[in-house]
Amino acid sequence: xxxxxxxxxxxVTTDQELRKTFYHYTNLTALESILxxxxxxxxxxxxxxxxxxxxxxxxxxxxxMRGMAEQTDGNPAWKxxxxxxxxxxxxxxxxxxxxxxxxxxxxxxxxxxxxYATSSQGICLGVNLYAFxxxxxxAPMPWLPYKIIYDRDLQEKSFTDSFTxxxxxxxENPSGDExxxxxxxxxxxxxxxxLCSSFKNDHFxxxxxxxxxxxxxxxxxxxxEAVDFHFxxxxxxxxxxxxxxxxxxxxxxxxxxxLVPINSDLNRESLRVLxxxxxxxxxxxxxxxxxxxx
Numbered sequence: 483x484x485x486x487x488x489x490x491x492x493x494v495t496t497d498q499e500l501r502k503t504f505y506h507y508t509n510l511t512a513l514e515s516i517l518x519x520x521x522x523x524x525x526x527x528x529x530x531x532x533x534x535x536x537x538x539x540x541x542x543x544x545x546x547m548r549g550m551a552e553q554t555d556g557n558p559a560w561k562x563x564x565x566x567x568x569x570x571x572x573x574x575x576x577x578x579x580x581x582x583x584x585x586x587x588x589x590x591x592x593x594x595x596x597x598y599a600t601s602s603q604g605i606c607l608g609v610n611l612y613a614f615x616x617x618x619x620x621a622p623m624p625w626l627p628y629k630i631i632y633d634r635d636l637q638e639k640s641f642t643d644s645f646t647x648x649x650x651x652x653x654e655n656p657s658g659d660e661x662x663x664x665x666x667x668x669x670x671x672x673x674x675x676x677l678c679s680s681f682k683n684d685h686f687x688x689x690x691x692x693x694x695x696x697x698x699x700x701x702x703x704x705x706x707e708a709v710d711f712h713f714x715x716x717x718x719x720x721x722x723x724x725x726x727x728x729x730x731x732x733x734x735x736x737x738x739x740x741l742v743p744i745n746s747d748l749n750r751e752s753l754r755v756l757x758x759x760x761x762x763x764x765x766x767x768x769x770x771x772x773x774x775x776x
Contacts, residue, residue: 489647490673493640493680495627495692500612503738504585504692507598507606510749510756513740517760520727522614523712524581524625524696526720527679536580539637539678544572546641550649560652564645567667577671579705580679581722583625583694585609590741592772593688602746605753606770608739611692617728617736623704625696625724628680632687637677644673672697696722734762741770 516522527533547568571577588594590606599605611627618624631637648670655662675697682691698705708722726736740757742750753767 485647485651487669489644490676493628493631493677495611495629497612499629499692500615500627502587502611503589504587504609504611505589505594505606506583506585506609507594507604509599509601509603510605510753511603513605513607513753514756516726517733517756517762519723520733521723521725522583523721523723524583524694527580527582529717529719530582535681535683536678538683539641539681540577540674542638543641543674543678544568546638547571547645550645560649563652563663564649566663567670570667571671571674578675578697578699579720580675581625581696581698581720582679585611585692585694587690587692588688590770590772595743595770595772602743602749604743606741607737608741608766610736610738613731613735614726616731617726618724621724623696623698623708623722623724625694626676628676628693628695630682630689630691630693631680632682632684634684637681640677641674644677648673696724733760734766737762737766739766739768741768743770744773 527536547564550564586594589608594606595604615627631640648666651666676695679695679697680693682689705722709720710723711718711720713719726733740753740762742753750767750769754764756762757764757767
């Protein structure tokens with residue numbers, strides 16, 4: 483099934499891109515927790531606005547899959563099995579849970595401050611994804627970094643190409659034994675999940691988002707072990723904490739820059755103490771050039 487894996491890999495952020503600095507707009511409460519626990523939370527996408535995008539992507543996938551099934555009159559075995567896939571995937575309960583952590587290459591820009599870091603506690607946290615990735619070697623539940631696709635035509639093309647790849651895999655094994663079909667279905671689910679998770683409405687294309695994505699079926703023992711919960715007002719949100727504790731990768735390498743608002747003198751002083759405690763250089767703290775937050 484390497485063809486499907488290779489296809490999905492095309493959408494993963496390249497090694498060259500990983501070496502750039504990415505940014506996560508958040509607040510000091512989150513930063514203190516990240517440094518103290520030496521972990522980053524990937525939150526369940528079903529509890530975020532992006533859940534709508536996943537549903538939209540899934541609907542596109544189902545429409546394209548149905549269309550391909552209707553156009554395969556010359557290969558009844560493929561038509562029969564793609565209909566089985568369609569029926570199985572149409573039941574949303576069979577799709578994995580998706581956990582994400584959002585980043586951008588946009589440094590110190592007003593729209594991001596306004597959307598994600600509006601208070602005087604707000605920060606723009608620089609993240610070295612390459613260093614971050616080095617902490618994940620051997621992790622029980624590895625994530626993958628995906629650059630978000632905003633263009634609707636590209637979204638549809640990605641699904642058409644993925645199903646063409648799946649059809650090629652099926653054609654190469656026309657006997658269609660049960661083990662082969664089950665493996666093909668599993669890889670199809672993985673491909674669809676990661677593609678759907680990397681879609682976003684084109685009105686947000688200015689965000690230039692890259693996502694760390696981790697997907698797992700709900701009954702996976704590793705997920706049951708790893709999943710935890712946090713609370714936002716009245717809402718309980720599942721998340722997976724991915725450890726960044728690594729003796730060979732200091733926190734100062736993972737977080738090379740922290741931007742703070744102009745009007746946050748006291749919080750900036752506290753941030754200096756926080757950075758001192760966790761070995762992050764005082765030079766990493768910088769003042770934003772953006773004068774407004776809302």
